[in-house]
Amino acid sequence: MSKTMEPDLQSPLSSEAARPEWKHPSDHWLRGFVIDNRAALGTLAVFIIMMGAFLIANPTVFTTWYLYRSVLTTLPVALFVVVPLVFVVTCGEIDLSFPATMGFASWVFALVVQAGYDPFLGIAAALATGTLLGFLVGSLVVYGGLSSLIATLGMNFLLRGLIQIINEGRSTALTGLSDSWAYTIFSSQVWGIPVQIFWALAFVVLSAMLYNRHRFGAQVRVVGDNPDSAQQMGIDVKRVRVKVFIFTGIGAAIAGTFSVMINFTWWPTAGDGYLLPVLASVFVGGTPTWGGIGTVVGGAIGAVTVSFIQTGVVAAGLSGFYVQFFNGLIIILSLLGHKWNQARYR
Amino acid sequence: MAERIIELRDISKSYGHVYALGGVNLCVDRGEVVGLIGDNGAGKSTLIKILSGVVKPTSGEILVRGKPVTGWSAARSRDAGIETVFQDRALAVQQTIVRNIFMGRELTGFMGFLKVNKEIEEASRLMREIGFTSKVFTPHSIVGQLSGGERQGVAIARAIYKQAELIILDEPTTALSLTETAKVFHFVRQVRASGRSILFIGHNIHHVFDIADRFVVIDRGKVALTADRTEVKSAEELINFMEDVAHPGGLPGLHEADERAAR
Numbered sequence: 001m002s003k004t005m006e007p008d009l010q011s012p013l014s015s016e017a018a019r020p021e022w023k024h025p026s027d028h029w030l031r032g033f034v035i036d037n038r039a040a041l042g043t044l045a046v047f048i049i050m051m052g053a054f055l056i057a058n059p060t061v062f063t064t065w066y067l068y069r070s071v072l073t074t075l076p077v078a079l080f081v082v083v084p085l086v087f088v089v090t091c092g093e094i095d096l097s098f099p100a101t102m103g104f105a106s107w108v109f110a111l112v113v114q115a116g117y118d119p120f121l122g123i124a125a126a127l128a129t130g131t132l133l134g135f136l137v138g139s140l141v142v143y144g145g146l147s148s149l150i151a152t153l154g155m156n157f158l159l160r161g162l163i164q165i166i167n168e169g170r171s172t173a174l175t176g177l178s179d180s181w182a183y184t185i186f187s188s189q190v191w192g193i194p195v196q197i198f199w200a201l202a203f204v205v206l207s208a209m210l211y212n213r214h215r216f217g218a219q220v221r222v223v224g225d226n227p228d229s230a231q232q233m234g235i236d237v238k239r240v241r242v243k244v245f246i247f248t249g250i251g252a253a254i255a256g257t258f259s260v261m262i263n264f265t266w267w268p269t270a271g272d273g274y275l276l277p278v279l280a281s282v283f284v285g286g287t288p289t290w291g292g293i294g295t296v297v298g299g300a301i302g303a304v305t306v307s308f309i310q311t312g313v314v315a316a317g318l319s320g321f322y323v324q325f326f327n328g329l330i331i332i333l334s335l336l337g338h339k340w341n342q343a344r345y346r
Numbered sequence: 347m348a349e350r351i352i353e354l355r356d357i358s359k360s361y362g363h364v365y366a367l368g369g370v371n372l373c374v375d376r377g378e379v380v381g382l383i384g385d386n387g388a389g390k391s392t393l394i395k396i397l398s399g400v401v402k403p404t405s406g407e408i409l410v411r412g413k414p415v416t417g418w419s420a421a422r423s424r425d426a427g428i429e430t431v432f433q434d435r436a437l438a439v440q441q442t443i444v445r446n447i448f449m450g451r452e453l454t455g456f457m458g459f460l461k462v463n464k465e466i467e468e469a470s471r472l473m474r475e476i477g478f479t480s481k482v483f484t485p486h487s488i489v490g491q492l493s494g495g496e497r498q499g500v501a502i503a504r505a506i507y508k509q510a511e512l513i514i515l516d517e518p519t520t521a522l523s524l525t526e527t528a529k530v531f532h533f534v535r536q537v538r539a540s541g542r543s544i545l546f547i548g549h550n551i552h553h554v555f556d557i558a559d560r561f562v563v564i565d566r567g568k569v570a571l572t573a574d575r576t577e578v579k580s581a582e583e584l585i586n587f588m589e590d591v592a593h594p595g596g597l598p599g600l601h602e603a604d605e606r607a608a609r
Contacts, residue, residue: 032486214459215452222449225438232436233450233504292440345439345490 039286040298042341046284046334047305050312057316067315069194073262075307076200078274079300080255082281083207084248086299087217089282091244092224092291093148097137098252098278100159102271105130105249106256107163110172110266119182119261126253133159134249138242156275163268172266187261196258203254208296220244225292280327281306284334290344305330348375350412351512351543352397352426357406359392366392367403368567374512379534379544381558383551383588389567390547394516397545398430399423427511431501431518439490439497444469446489447504472503477536495526499533506537513537514545519553531557551588555581565591 034041055062081098088095105126112122137155141148177183188195211217222230223240231237252271260266285302287294309330313323353373359366367389374380384390395401399420408418410426437446447469453461469485472478478499483492489500498518505513515534519527534544534557548554554561561578563571570591578584 209459213462215454216458218445218448218452218460219450221441222438222445225440229436229438230449232432235450292438343490345488 037295037297038341039338040295040301042337043284043286043298043301043305043334046330046337047301047308050305050330051308054308054312054316061315065192067311069192071307071311072197073194075304076194076196077255077259077262078278078281078303078307079200079204080251080258081248081274081278082285082299082303083204083296084244084251085278085282086285086287086294086296087211087220087244088248089287089289090224090291090294091220091241092227093141093241093244095137095148095152095245095248096275097152097155097159098248099271099275100156100163101130101133101137101249101252102256102259102274103163103268104133104159104256105253106260106266106270107167109257110174110260113174113177114172119177119180123182123257126257127250130249130251130253131246132249134246134252135242137249138245141245142238142241160272167268169268171268174260174264174266177261177264183261186258196262204296204300211294211296216243221292277306278303280331284331286334286338286341288338288342288344293342302334348377350375350409352428353409353412354396355407355409357396357403357408359396359401360404365567367396369406370564370567370569372562372569374543374545376511376543377538377541378559379538379546379557381554381561382545382547382564383549383554383561383584384564385549385588388564390564393564394430394514394547397423397428397514427509428514429505429508429510429512430514430516431498431505432516436501437489437497440488442486442488443473443483443500444485446500447472447507449504451508468507469503472507473499475536475540476502476506476533478503478533493526494522495529498530502533502537506542510542512543512545514547516547517549518546519548519550527553551584552581555584563588563591
């Protein structure tokens with residue numbers, strides 16, 4: 001051993017590593033939990049700080065239940081698309097066609113219900129429509145070899161245009177919906193809490209398990225991380241990619257149906273307003289743009305944060321003109337936080 | 347005599363009129379490390395592609411465990427237990443060691459959900475088997491945090507999980523430091539001890555000399571030398587041999603340099 005090596009051997013780092021009681025940081029369950037979920041926890045911290053600021057600005061409004069109930073009614077719609085989008089972004093793609101899919105699937109739902117069929121049948125038809133549209137969009141991107149950013153943007157315009165052409169701007173009122181079983185199960189209130197939020201929470205939990213503990217999630221992450229490697233190891237990369245678009249289609253169909261059930265009316269613009277807030281939620285939630293990693297729970301917390309910005313800014317006594325400014329501020333601050341939080345390995 | 351895992355007989359490969367390989371004979375026995383040495387363009391990568399079934403030879407015969415195989419393909423190669431570990435592109439670096447080892451072969455139970463504990467158990471076993479253990483990382487560690495040599499370890503562990511009998515390591519030590527190279531050698535020796543075979547490909551002759559039981563030197567699509575470890579005294583002997591093959595009569599430039607150095 002040369003002499004120059006000796007100081008290195010006696011450095012505090014190596015002597016610490018040699019001690020038998022040395023344990024890997026992630027061996028402790030709490031450290032491990034924090035390391036594994038640091039993106040989601042960071043998003044939660046942003047949310048708590050924001051709510052704290054709102055609470056200080058206007059204590060009376062932010063302690064009334066009404067405010068939360070209104071958020072809890074609209075938030076589920078966003079959650080049903082934010083969560084599948086986390087899968088899409090992790091897979092290294094993007095889907096901008098979900099607003100039109102929401103509109104299209106809920107249109108099918110409205111048509112079936114208006115024709116006098118049971119709303120459950122309408123939901124099934126909407127889900128089938130969402131699956132089909134997801135498959136179409138996914139196939140176009142994957143087998144057509146197109147950029148998902150541009151191709152899904154095109155599909156969004158195309159599908160929305162189709163809805164507009166056929167309906168000529170007319171909306172559909174579904175007055176009989178409130179008496180149906182489907183409404184009671186999916187859109188009523190229990191103990192003053194909108195029941196949608198329970199369905200949305202179940203969806204988030206199930207999707208988080210799918211993401212972290214299921215073969216599908218594992219393959220989505222690997223494909224987003226290194227498609228060449230995944231291909232070499234026998235994963236059908238194209239199939240996995242199409243599947244994430246199908247998942248988004250299904251999520252968008254559920255979201256669209258829920259939004260119609262809240263309003264008892266289907267508008268030809270249904271879903272349009274969700275494009276940017278939903279995308280913002282995914283990235284505020286801590287899923288990076290480069291693929292391979294992401295967090296479903298973080299995305300859900302991101303959606304809660306984004307939903308509260310609008311309500312909160314107005315309720316805090318600022319005029320509606322401030323909403324966009326605060327939206328932007330939260331997005332930028334979150335991104336800066338996540339950048340500091342997570343390293344990109346190559 | 348040890349079982350012959352694979353044997354290539356008189357393998358040729360031509361792209362149009364250009365011969366990449368012209369009649370190569372190569373065999374690998376169970377439990378041996380064969381070092382394949384050759385300059386850039388000698389035909390190493392074509393040979394790897396033929397072994398892994400990606401490229402079909404123009405002519406020649408391939409025998410797996412002594413039996414000739416017809417219709418050689420990537421699937422046949424996998425069935426024969428041949429796994430290639432490429433230096434780059436092989437791993438998903440943002441994922442854990444476990445996820446990389448089980449990539450495409452996840453251990454699943456109820457409705458496709460992962461058997462997380464079983465995967466960790468199996469991964470730890472595989473890592474122990476090739477001597478790939480450390481206090482600073484666990485099967486949960488992110489591959490991106492590992493060093494170059496350790497990443498090779500993950501790739502080798504994955505190949506073993508895929509029931510590989512012969513692991514082809516394509517330039518595993520190129521661009522690695524001395525300590526990292528030593529780690530890769532350690533894994534290779536452990537793999538050999540477990541009765542598997544390795545085809546170690548490189549152009550650093552010193553690295554290949556240190557690890558291989560047998561050397562195969564290829565030059566311009568032909569096998570120029572096959573020698574046992576016992577037949578070669580030093581890496582320098584191999585280097586001299588390769589220089590002679592490449593430039594019969596010696597390099598005038600080199601001799602001038604030697605003379606200048608002597609002066």
